[in-house]
Amino acid sequence: MPARESGDENAYFRAGDVSLDGPIPPPPRTSDLRDVLPYLFAVSLSRRGTAWRLCAALTFLVIQKSFGLAVPVLFKVAVDHCTAAAAATGMVATEAAKAAAAALLVSGCLKAISGVATELRTVMFTPVAQASGRRVALEVFNHVLNLDLSFHLERRTGALQRIIDRGTRSVSMVFRAVVFTFLPTAMELALVCGLLWHAFSWHFVVIVLTTFVAYVWWTMHMTGVSAEKRKLANHMDGLSTGKAVDALLNYETVTFFGNVELESQQYDKLLRGYHEAALGSERASSLLNAGQAVILACGMTTILSCAALGLWKVDPAGGLASRVGDLVMANGLLLQLWAPLQFLGFFYRELRQSLVDMEAMFDIMATETKIPDGEIALPAHAGGADLELDNVTFRYGNGRDVLKGVSLKLKPGESVGIVGPSGSGKSTLLRLILRVYDVSSGKISIDGYDVRDLKIDSLRDSVAVVPQDTVLFNDTLDHNIRYGRPTANDDEVAMAATRARLNKTIEQMPKGRETMVGERGVKLSGGEKQRVAIARAFLREPRMLVADEATSALDTATEQGILESLEDVARGRTAVFVAHRLSTVRSCDRIIVMEQGRIVEEGTHAELLDGTSRGTKIGMYAAMWKAQAQEDEKERSSVVKPDDMVMV
Numbered sequence: 350m351p352a353r354e355s356g357d358e359n360a361y362f363r364a365g366d367v368s369l370d371g372p373i374p375p376p377p378r379t380s381d382l383r384d385v386l387p388y389l390f391a392v393s394l395s396r397r398g399t400a401w402r403l404c405a406a407l408t409f410l411v412i413q414k415s416f417g418l419a420v421p422v423l424f425k426v427a428v429d430h431c432t433a434a435a436a437a438t439g440m441v442a443t444e445a446a447k448a449a450a451a452a453l454l455v456s457g458c459l460k461a462i463s464g465v466a467t468e469l470r471t472v473m474f475t476p477v478a479q480a481s482g483r484r485v486a487l488e489v490f491n492h493v494l495n496l497d498l499s500f501h502l503e504r505r506t507g508a509l510q511r512i513i514d515r516g517t518r519s520v521s522m523v524f525r526a527v528v529f530t531f532l533p534t535a536m537e538l539a540l541v542c543g544l545l546w547h548a549f550s551w552h553f554v555v556i557v558l559t560t561f562v563a564y565v566w567w568t569m570h571m572t573g574v575s576a577e578k579r580k581l582a583n584h585m586d587g588l589s590t591g592k593a594v595d596a597l598l599n600y601e602t603v604t605f606f607g608n609v610e611l612e613s614q615q616y617d618k619l620l621r622g623y624h625e626a627a628l629g630s631e632r633a634s635s636l637l638n639a640g641q642a643v644i645l646a647c648g649m650t651t652i653l654s655c656a657a658l659g660l661w662k663v664d665p666a667g668g669l670a671s672r673v674g675d676l677v678m679a680n681g682l683l684l685q686l687w688a689p690l691q692f693l694g695f696f697y698r699e700l701r702q703s704l705v706d707m708e709a710m711f712d713i714m715a716t717e718t719k720i721p722d723g724e725i726a727l728p729a730h731a732g733g734a735d736l737e738l739d740n741v742t743f744r745y746g747n748g749r750d751v752l753k754g755v756s757l758k759l760k761p762g763e764s765v766g767i768v769g770p771s772g773s774g775k776s777t778l779l780r781l782i783l784r785v786y787d788v789s790s791g792k793i794s795i796d797g798y799d800v801r802d803l804k805i806d807s808l809r810d811s812v813a814v815v816p817q818d819t820v821l822f823n824d825t826l827d828h829n830i831r832y833g834r835p836t837a838n839d840d841e842v843a844m845a846a847t848r849a850r851l852n853k854t855i856e857q858m859p860k861g862r863e864t865m866v867g868e869r870g871v872k873l874s875g876g877e878k879q880r881v882a883i884a885r886a887f888l889r890e891p892r893m894l895v896a897d898e899a900t901s902a903l904d905t906a907t908e909q910g911i912l913e914s915l916e917d918v919a920r921g922r923t924a925v926f927v928a929h930r931l932s933t934v935r936s937c938d939r940i941i942v943m944e945q946g947r948i949v950e951e952g953t954h955a956e957l958l959d960g961t962s963r964g965t966k967i968g969m970y971a972a973m974w975k976a977q978a979q980e981d982e983k984e985r986s987s988v989v990k991p992d993d994m995v996m997v
């Protein structure tokens with residue numbers, strides 16, 4: 350990545366810009382070749398400069414095949430002349446020998462041109478196939494990133510990646526199969542049949558076509574069997590890869606629970622399943638190849654024997670001499686026809702496989718997000734946003750109501766803390782505000798606009814989220830902070846890091862902001878990761894701040910520092926804090942207590958403690974506060990005294 354090496358971070362982010370050419374049609378509904386081919390051609394033609402490449406590739410194809418088939422015909426001419434030369438004497442023999450040499454010279458030239466045309470065809474076509482593959486990959490990538498959370502929760506990342514990978518690789522395979530194999534073979538078959546009919550009789554054409562049909566039938570039949578087995582093998586492969594990725598991502602959980610052996614056993618079982626399925630597919634392939642070889646051998650032998658015996662020759666004049674030439678020509682023509690036929694089998698198998706792979710990819714492309722984009726762009730200006738929840742009810746899928754008629758109104762710049770027992774619907778409420786899901790009934794509006802009418806990008810642009818567990822990219826600290834606003838300059842990034850109180854950590858690091866943070870940010874402590882999330886929020890300059898249990902995984906001392914930074918970001922912005930620890934929300938303008946999907950108590954910290962709060966369960970917060978204070982006290986008294994200290 351040159352931009353990275355030059356240290357120009359902005360260029361690095363820009364380098365990832367998606368530059369799409371023309372629009373492409375929606376993906377085909379089925380993986381039928383008749384649907385897939387027009388789609389792929391439309392994709393390839395959406396790129397400027399591909400149309401002429403396609404035409405050039407087809408022209409070279411015609412040259413390759415027609416010049417190639419002229420070679421055995423010229424060979425027959427040369428052999429006929431040679432036989433005549435052998436039978437004659439003097440000048441006649443010399444002239445015949447010269448004619449034979451001339452025919453061989455021309456045939457050599459045509460062969461060379463045919464070979465060059467083959468390579469030029471590849472040179473012309475390969476960029477077209479590659480560009481189409483890239484374009485499709487980009488489309489799927491964009492589409493998947495734009496799909497809603499429920500889609501991602503239901504899929505394993507490893508398996509999803511496999512589907513996209515295989516699907517996009519299939520694009521060039523389909524092109525290669527059709528443009529380089531099926532089309533040329535059909536052309537070659539027609540030419541060979543024409544030549545054989547002309548030189549011999551229709552009987553030869555019948556034998557060639559019979560062999561061809563038998564070959565194609567066998568290939569299609571056995572490929573179907575093999576594809577079924579491959580489908581199963583793919584499925585097993587996806588499961589085993591997903592399993593491996595899952596175990597590796599959860600490395601700490603696996604080792605801390607001493608479950609390495611359990612994971613290995615499960616992985617081994619899946620791998621074994623995959624290998625058995627793959628073996629079945631290999632066996633079907635071998636049977637297919639063997640059958641093809643037998644059919645071709647039968648066809649070839651029949652035709653050559655007939656040519657040798659001089660059977661069904663329209664013009665039997667010329668006798669034995671011409672029969673040698675005929676045999677040479679028939680042999681040459683058939684070899685040329687059969688050679689790609691052997692690839693036809695391979696490509697047909699690959700084509701079937703590619704279509705199977707594409708089907709999974711098209712399924713993903715056809716998946717529509719459950720969160721359709723709105724039309725209105727939320728105005729992006731400084732200062733908080735007006736947030737209102739009006740009688741919001743929500744359920745996941747067909748489950749029970751997780752939120753039951755929640756109403757809440759926040760003025761710009763106001764902060765609210767949401768507390769309540771586990772499972773009461775706090776995080777769900779945040780997801781609805783961020784429009785990760787849509788409400789089942791009721792309405793959420795920002796600045797008076799229903800969130801469903803807002804452009805999702807504009808909504809997300811105005812919000813900064815600090816989650817409980819900030820997952821970082823396996824890149825530099827700088828990259829991870831800059832993620833809050835990729836267009837920020839170096840000074841802005843440094844300022845955000847300072848305001849999030851990350852500067853001391855950065856100073857202690859050998860490479861400063863250029864230090865790599867490890868996969869998912871494992872080289873940073875929980876508090877440091879939260880500070881990165883806060884630095885992102887500073888950079889983002891959002892109108893709303895959403896913090897979901899941002900401090901609950903931290904110790905009390907770290908929590909205090911992070912809280913101060915969070916309050917710093919929240920200043921002047923509308924802020925929603927979800928917390929288990931009540932100290933986190935203590936200084937919020939308002940605190941709401943939730944229970945079983947309902948707001949049951951509401952007020953400031955002081956009101957909630959002295960019983961002047963509003964709601965159906967007055968005193969619930971005060972009881973929770975008391976319980977937490979006792980717990981904290983217990984924790985403090987159980988701290989190991991210096992005398993008891995042990996080395997861990």
Ligand SMILES: Nc1ncnc2c1ncn2[C@@H]1O[C@H](COP(=O)(O)OP(=O)(O)OP(=O)(O)O)[C@@H](O)[C@H]1O
Pocket residue numbers: 502745748751769770771772773774775776777778929
């Ligand atoms: N993706 C999901 N699909 C189905 N049910 C879900 C999903 N996410 C959460 N739930 C259910 O919705 C209910 C509310 O969950 P939510 O995460 O909002 O609670 P919470 O108050 O934030 O809990 P906690 O404090 O433990 O994080 C729970 O019963 C949970 O099991």
